[in-house]
Amino acid sequence: MKPILRLTICILFVWTNLANCQSKMVPIKGGTYIPLYGRDSLMVTITDFQMDVYPVTNQDYLEFVKKYPKWKRSQVKKIFADANYLSTWTSDIELGNQQEMLAPITNISWFAANDYCECQGKRLPTVDEWEYAAMANKDLPDARQLETYNAYILGWYEKPRTFNNEIGSTFKNYWNVYDLHGLVWEWTSDFNSVMISGESRKDVDNDSNLFCGSAAIGATDLMNYAAFMRYATRGSLKAKYAMKNLGFRCVKNINQ
Amino acid sequence: MKQLITIVCSLLVIFSFSSCKDDTSDITGDEAAVYQCPMKCEGDKTYEKEGSCPVCNMDILVISNQKKQISNNHEISDESIFNLTTNWNTEEGKVIQLEDLKGETLVMVMIYTTCKAACPRLVADMRNIEAQIPKANLEDLNFVLVSIDPETDTPKRLKAFAKENFMDGEQWTFLQGTVSGVREFANVLAVKYKQISPLDFSHSNIISVFNSKGELMHQQEGLGVNNKETVKTILELTN
Numbered sequence: 001m002k003p004i005l006r007l008t009i010c011i012l013f014v015w016t017n018l019a020n021c022q023s024k025m026v027p028i029k030g031g032t033y034i035p036l037y038g039r040d041s042l043m044v045t046i047t048d049f050q051m052d053v054y055p056v057t058n059q060d061y062l063e064f065v066k067k068y069p070k071w072k073r074s075q076v077k078k079i080f081a082d083a084n085y086l087s088t089w090t091s092d093i094e095l096g097n098q099q100e101m102l103a104p105i106t107n108i109s110w111f112a113a114n115d116y117c118e119c120q121g122k123r124l125p126t127v128d129e130w131e132y133a134a135m136a137n138k139d140l141p142d143a144r145q146l147e148t149y150n151a152y153i154l155g156w157y158e159k160p161r162t163f164n165n166e167i168g169s170t171f172k173n174y175w176n177v178y179d180l181h182g183l184v185w186e187w188t189s190d191f192n193s194v195m196i197s198g199e200s201r202k203d204v205d206n207d208s209n210l211f212c213g214s215a216a217i218g219a220t221d222l223m224n225y226a227a228f229m230r231y232a233t234r235g236s237l238k239a240k241y242a243m244k245n246l247g248f249r250c251v252k253n254i255n256q
Numbered sequence: 257m258k259q260l261i262t263i264v265c266s267l268l269v270i271f272s273f274s275s276c277k278d279d280t281s282d283i284t285g286d287e288a289a290v291y292q293c294p295m296k297c298e299g300d301k302t303y304e305k306e307g308s309c310p311v312c313n314m315d316i317l318v319i320s321n322q323k324k325q326i327s328n329n330h331e332i333s334d335e336s337i338f339n340l341t342t343n344w345n346t347e348e349g350k351v352i353q354l355e356d357l358k359g360e361t362l363v364m365v366m367i368y369t370t371c372k373a374a375c376p377r378l379v380a381d382m383r384n385i386e387a388q389i390p391k392a393n394l395e396d397l398n399f400v401l402v403s404i405d406p407e408t409d410t411p412k413r414l415k416a417f418a419k420e421n422f423m424d425g426e427q428w429t430f431l432q433g434t435v436s437g438v439r440e441f442a443n444v445l446a447v448k449y450k451q452i453s454p455l456d457f458s459h460s461n462i463i464s465v466f467n468s469k470g471e472l473m474h475q476q477e478g479l480g481v482n483n484k485e486t487v488k489t490i491l492e493l494t495n
Contacts, residue, residue, distance in 0.1 A: 077334045077335075077339045078334035078335050079334060079335045079336065079337070079339050079444060080339065110443060111440070111443070114436075114440065118436070123436070189436075189439060190439065190450065192442070192443060192446075192448045192449075193448060193449060193450035238443075238446055239440075239443030239444070239446075240443075
């Protein structure tokens with residue numbers, strides 16, 4: 001009996017060690033909800049998926065560029081990342097002085113984020129998936145109506161330099177996911193799909209006008225304002241942009 | 257028995273520690289030096305080994321330590337769409353990468369075949385542009401229609417669409433990609449799209465012109481807009 005017990009302990013030990021290599025994920029149970037913007041039909045149905053508990057960190061990303069040199073700052077192709085790509089790093093494989101290893105990676109383009117997730121056998125979340133997971137607070141899967149939930153997000157918008165805080169320093173939400181609000185904004189796979197309803201990408205401009213004038217045209221509650229900010233930002237991004245407050249995390253389909 | 261288990265255990269533990277470390281073998285790359293005659297007797301011709309110029313007999317000199325040289329015709333610049341490496345199916349059932357389209361001026365648009373509203377007009381715009389290009393220029397020109405609905409638009413379907421729309425000539429290419437490949441491609445073109453229902457997408461209407469190295473030269477936005485600039489760009493590139 002004793003040897004078997006030992007063996008089991010060993011195997012468990014090995015297993016946990018291996019599991020640590022991949023960042024932790026938790027299941028998000030699907031459902032139907034109405035996003036602020038989105039498809040023309042109002043309801044959006046999300047199927048079950050797994051989401052990274054934390055945003056990808058500087059440390060994670062550093063490992064990634066070491067393994068895939070094409071994503072080093074000096075080697076990245078201009079078509080995949082603009083001049084801000086990893087611009088705060090001291091060198092190709094060194095963070096800047098002020099940067100924490102466990103702070104979320106920022107200053108990366110959509111192409112970089114997308115490739116990172118693919119290399120882990122994962123993918124970026126869709127806008128709808130991200131918004132679905134992010135409408136939870138500590139206790140509720142959909143807390144968007146609560147004043148505290150929205151006040152928290154708006155309070156964060158006012159805080160400077162939150163991108164250099166460590167992961168896990170904000171609250172754990174209903175799905176056991178951390179940091180969806182409070183540290184950085186996050187890339188989504190189809191960030192460029194929202195806010196188009198008609199014929200041309202010029203629509204985006206129309207919609208950002210809408211955003212600018214939102215107070216006047218009846219954004220009746222804070223809920224709209226907090227989310228307006230996210231949607232408007234996404235609408236203004238291009239895939240090669242790298243911004244200092246824009247990071248990402250990955251998701252995975254459940255049956256893979 | 258006990259000993260064996262202890263050994264197995266310790267091995268496993270060691271293995272578990274090492275498993276996190278991925279082979280971080282630094283790619284130094286074989287950075288072969290490139291040599292060229294200082295007098296450029298043979299134009300931009302380069303050599304991989306030391307020696308002397310066959311024309312003027314001067315020693316050839318190192319011009320770059322890097323294998324990659326932008327002046328070299330085989331190279332792809334940083335801003336070229338040929339940096340995208342996903343696979344595409346053509347309407348003829350061939351599997352290609354964008355780089356296989358190198359050497360010709362490319363006029364690209366994103367459409368889907370079940371589209372009822374905007375795409376027929378976009379396709380008409382493409383045909384309209386093509387009609388304004390002299391025959392001689394068409395040889396160096398490729399009109400590429402990329403499907404934003406890779407699940408529905410199979411090569412067979414694209415071929416049928418090409419025939420229906422009289423776009424079955426050599427200068428027309430239709431591409432089916434993967435969902436992620438198409439998203440990536442759209443991001444390069446700054447084309448926005450979203451699936452609204454299984455057979456319907458909203459999307460921006462952009463026709464893009466690339467030079468033979470895959471660098472974006474011109475974009476025209478909107479439907480039925482004046483395509484004078486686009487045609488002018490194409491003519492400049494193909495002359």
